[in-house]
Amino acid sequence: MAESSLVEIQIPQQKLFNRIQFPAVVGPSPSSVPFTLSLFIKTIQTQKPFIQSVLHKSGAVLFRGFPVNTASHFNDVVEAFGYEELPYVGGAAPRNNVVGRVYTANESPPDQKIHFHHEMAQVPEYPTKLFFFCEIEPKSGGETPIVLSHIVYERMKERYPEFVERLEEHGLIYTRILGEEDDPSSPIGRGWQSTFLTKDKFVAEQRAAKLGVRLQWLDNGGVKTVMGPIPAIKYDESRQRKIWFNSMVAAYTGWKDSRNVPEKAITFGDGKPLPGDIVHDCSRILDEESIAFPWQKGDVLLVDNLAVLHSRGSFNPPRRVLASLCK
Template sequence: MQKYPTATTGRNKMAPGKFFRTVELPEQKPDGDGGLFPAVLSPIALNTDVASELTLSDFEEAIKAHKPWLESLLQKRGAILFRGFPVNTTSDFNDVVEAFGFPEAFYVGGRAPRTQVFGRVYTTNEAPPDKTIPFHHEMAYVPDYPSKLFFFCEVEPGAGGETPIVLSHIIYDKMKEKHPEFVAKLEEHGLIYTKIMTDDNQQHSFTGSGWKSAYMTDDKKVAEERAAKQGTKLEWMGDSVKTITVMPGVRIDKGSQRKTWFNSLANSYGGPANPELYDENRSIEFGNGEPLSDAAMADCLRILEEECVAVPWKKGDVMLVNNLMVLHSRRPLLKPPRRVLVSLCK
């Protein structure tokens, strides 16, 4: 006999509180609006001794029945961590993504080496796992960016390898308070992202996608057409290409009407405040051609770390992120193995 309440009983939908319970974790932080960031949900069992009897179908049914409530929670909190649900395989994760019903966002123009695993599920950044990936909004350097991200922990890390997240409007507010001139230039001029891509992937780099992989073609003309749709200019250099894109550095989250730090400054800047990221094949500057302030970038990197939340992954975790509201990063893996997968949605 099923020990969990189903999401629907006859024609009457059960309240979310009959299936999902809110959990508090020590890593969470106040979101400034009376809640904790991120939201953490676990299943409710009628008998707590039989939690293992919850099925994937139960979870999918609850998602479909309570999607408006879950979307509202996502808009309020920026991210939801689902913990303790029976999501064990890549196929399970794909089914969870499908249950939400969001359209798929394709990784055209993406800068990270990434491989399709199953259905709508892809590897996360394939750069060496002992390397840090700085904070960013996914694909902030193109106009057709995903609005939602799903992460799934298939193999729990031995140590390290967290995916820190941070509320973007907090970064904007703190940077505007400390560096108003820098933020004014960012809002007025936007940013110029420049990168030289080879024809094959450079697996040692977290922005090492080759142009064939990024534009999903080995035809230069097709690559140019796809890049143009992303607002990117290509300048060919033999088998390599220089990509040049001008994009806003700040956007407005329509749901909250807040300005967000929607950019890839932290993972594109390789100046004195972040010399380990220096790469002669990659640069970023204000849209009017002015260089970035090293002092402002030093404070930006510090604020991102101070304000972020890094919940250690557990096997089966699914994290849903509002890409407009939240930046994410990756900490170095200290003790292998680790396998975290991703699905991008509109």
């Protein structure tokens, strides 16, 4: 009987960067026995070195053609990798726990685009790996575009060397006003109680302090959070290259709701405002270099959060994409 095995396959949306396909796409070998969920999980465990090498080379791996049908199945797949879970403390997106270590990806309305960002780049403790799972494929739109961070850094450094130099010197300050409760009408609508996993202001202050976040309580029960200065450019030790590790474009163009004004949400680390024309041009570069594939039911996407930024396109429901964060 043939053994179960994984092989790299191709989809039309991939791009080549330095002769490496982005993202890598992995499917069942044609010579494999038909995959069951338990066989897929066992194969992940036995072929993890192969998967790790593909992830390190490409930055993102799409698993397609495997029998992953429910949130519970997805949780089993995430567990099979053996990565430690990262609690979602300090993130901005409104999210609900579904099962185990699986959450909804973002509860914001479907007509809203979520701009490119590294997950939780605005706090010191961020996930190194992200999993996404398509439980219900979108009627239309709703892709999760991804882009290689070092490519963005290289293009920005070439076009705006002085701006990038200032970013490297000063970093960024992120400012966000949170209500008490979650606001699902906003892509950054997570209230302070779920952000810090408590209803106690003193406990919230303690947990914020551990993240390096300063809190200023407001009369309406909300709170102003100030994070930074925090580096906007990092060095990826494992790949030996600089990366564009920040949520600058997402904050400047998308942190908008009844409480927040995007232009005030992010500044240089010295408090000076960012040049809007450069931020918007960076957004164009992100779009130019990105790839977006239509989700198919059962798809699992593994993303190296240091190597890759991600976003979300607007969509026509139904769509259900779930996520899991790993240390």
